[in-house]
Amino acid sequence: MTSKHQNYYVPSQSGWPIMGAIGLFLIAYGAGNFVHQMKSGGSGAGYILLAGIAVILFMLVGWFRNVIDESMSGLYSSQMDRSFRQGMSWFIFSEVMFFAAFFGALFYARMVAVPWLGGASNNAMTHEVLWPTFEAIWPLETTPDGTKTQAMGWYGLPLINTILLLTSSFTLHFAHLALEKGNRGALKLWLGVTILLGLSFLGLQAEEYIHAYTEMGLTLASGVYGNTFFLLTGFHGLHVTLGSIFLIVLFFRVLKGHFSIDNHFAFQAGSWYWHFVDVVWLCLFVFVYVL
Amino acid sequence: MTTTTHDTHHDAHDDHHHGPAKGIMRWVLTTNHKDIGTLYLWFSFIMFLIGGAMAMVIRAELFQPGLQLVEPNFFNQMTTVHGLVMVFGAVMPAFTGLANWLIPMMIGAPDMALPRMNNWSFWILPFAFLILLSSLFMEGGAPNFGWTFYAPLSTTYSPDSTALFVFSVHIMGMSSIMGAINVIVTIVNLRAPGMTWMKLPLFVWTWLITAFLLIAVMPVLAGTVTMVLTDKYFGTSFFDAAGGGDPVMFQHIFWFFGHPEVYIMILPSFGIISAIVPAFARKPLFGYASMVYATASIAILSFLVWAHHMFTTGMPVFAELFFMYCTMLIAVPTGVKVFNWVATMWRGSMTFETPMLFAVAFIILFTIGGFSGLMLAITPVDFQYHDTYFVVAHFHYVLVTGAIFSIMGAAYYWLPKWTGHMYDEKLGKLHFWCSVISVNVLFFPMHFLGLAGMPRRIPDYAVQFADVNQIVSIGGFAFGLSQLIFLAVVIKCIRGGAKAPAKPWEGAEGLEWTLPSPAPYHSFTTPPEVK
Structure with a gap:
């Protein structure tokens, strides 16, 4: 004791x-x-x-x-290590709740605000008086005040991005297993692959944004569909960026010979963060793109 | 709870090579939980005086009907910034300061678990409030949309300083989250050997649960202000029906943060009262385990009641009923607590030093605030009370005679441990009696104003409310002045006074009283054995 x-x-x-x-x-x-x-x-x-x-x-x-x-x-000491691990877990929990606010906005807009504007529940008069021609359809391609946009499909780039990010979670896990076995060569390889997958994801997302802005008329200002789309994917992209920087720093530390089989909190933290970002993307893909 | 230490006397010797640094840099660079606790407490007191000064402006304007002293827009800035300063600048930092000072000593830890982050979470706070308060002097003025910053007041109709408000709230949130992470990790990981969960002092328990609430909801507040920012400056329409959003959605997201937030501001109080009452009743706390479970139940329920702030927004009847019943359920664990405090005092050998006076006043007055809360929880009745002075009376009873009174009680109770001197009991009692009388003159008549229909957040009112408003304002000025006595007591206690023994209160329990007074710079460099 x-x-x-x-x-x-x-x-x-x-x-x-x-x-x-x-x-x-x-x-x-x-x-x-x-x-x-x-x-x-x-x-x-x-x-x-x-x-x-x-x-x-x-x-x-x-x-x-x-x-x-x-x-x-x-x-x-190992006690210190536990402090760091617990601190990191609670930090990630706070991040989960940050995304929850925007997912909450998405669910509310989609399940409540938009249907009510279309006259659902006891809001027939709201619909009749405010915007009688408004049709409550999700994705909201025409807003009550008439702003028009196009919805982003889930096939194509988003699907490729999902595959990239899911794969990267596995490769990072392989890197972790290699670290715990003391296999530095495999560690470098898998960590490097993870970083490349993360950067490709970011590149493709940039392309998706350009496509949305220039060809689809889907912008941050195109009503609540565009709002939730860009804030959710944007904050997620920001987290992938931070996560990639985190992993790149870890990569250089690995090259310098840092981390041992039983002392690698920073690696653990970076890996948790990456898995968290991956899970957020999975929720995004389902709720923002597919459904 | 029986606690013993085997090496109390060693601690005084152990820290000769780790004393505090000299000069101002001691405070700027410190990683010491006591220094940081002191910083938090002083910061909170300064904010309490600034927020109080704004309340004085509000009460001066409301002394008579008609517009006397300030423009309506400035009046709105006063109510807004008063609320923000008191919630995020006074009450929350005071609790974090108490947590910093006390939790390591109470659980037998050497310091907080993450000392450098502890410094960071304090020092970003003064900067956040510098930004918020500086907006008072900007063209267009400070935020004027109420501390709840409802859309579209905070989006379509808000002043230019809104972006500064948003970013200062972001910093306040980061500070709270980092502080809360530190508290949780310290409690989970740094307890002395033998300090099992059900031996933890209740202040530690309540703070553990508070910290969980903070980490869960402060990010939601960050999300809310972010959406306000994009709605105002980047063309989004989260809270604008024309773009498919909904201003009521703002209220849902805000109160999902806001309701747990009000428990964040009262749960540590429960812990404080649960320390003070047994000490001066000279009896162990009645129903320790039920206190822990009651705190946890309140925390869980706090996530299921947010829409009771929104009964008049036209929610479906099912939602109104759900939130009404959930809200009323909270009275059960809260009632358990009040019962336990009273049962602790039952047949105790009671004495009434200043901390105990504040604790007893807390129990009575907080209960009044709780009952008016129950009245507000009843949906059809709330339709009448909503946005009247009845609501103002309610939340000032729970926040001033609740949270603030418990913080005052805590300050008196632990001042001897912090400074090594006894405070001036006569002045302390004077402070208490001035406060407790004036605070009731200030807030109790507000109930009647509200029931009679006086709306809140309005600089002018119908003449029928004039006499009661005058009484309220006089109570307000008296309460404000009474707090200067507190300042005098604290300064006097720091500078001198009777030497405090290690345990100045006969019936006090807990590891912090095994340390000498003032507590050594590093509390428990070797953890004590708790039996």
């Missing part, structure tokens, strides 16, 4: 958090003014935003280097 509890590492003072706080402040203040200037004119806030991003990137590199050094010099 005592060995489980000895030497919990409490780091001494650190300058990274306050740097991160200043970075976040610049991002929030810059972004807040930037979107306002985008709409009403003016300039300059974009630079504050960029400065904030630069500070945050610098902070992340420094903070993580600090943590990696501590980990490599053996300061962390």
